[in-house]
Amino acid sequence: MAEQAGPPRVLVVDDDDDVRTALRRMFESAGYEVLEAANGRVAMQVCAEHRPELLLVDIFMPEQEGIETIQAVRRQFPDSKIVAVSGKAGRVYLRMAKLLGAQATLEKPLRLETVLETARAVLGDIGNSPLS
Secondary structure, X not given: OOOOOOOOEEEEEOOOHHHHHHHHHHHHHOOOEEEEEOOHHHHHHHHHHHOOOEEEEEOOOOOOOHHHHHHHHHHHOOOOEEEEEEOXXXXXXXXXXXXXXXXXXXXXXXXXXXXXXXXXXXXXXXXXXXXX
């Protein structure tokens, strides 16, 4: 988004603390600003306050799951980009996420290099990261 100055802001939405920590470290080492949310409800609050350019949204979470979160983000923050994430059991939900407006989908277990490549492609900043 044009009003964002500085590094792209990424919101990692996953109920697994270890996944959030690993993704935070990877994105920060690549020069991104990182925000976290343990579920979709918290993610919507973070979006309202910080307007992230990119959200990585897990599909299966407590309180507000990923599909509902993707729909809400599309309605309220249409400029934000979304990458939906789920395990193999969630393949049908990943297809649904794509139909509902996610720019990309990734299956768990995640490869950090693939996550970063996907984020760069979705944001259109391939080659602009300090680690590229």
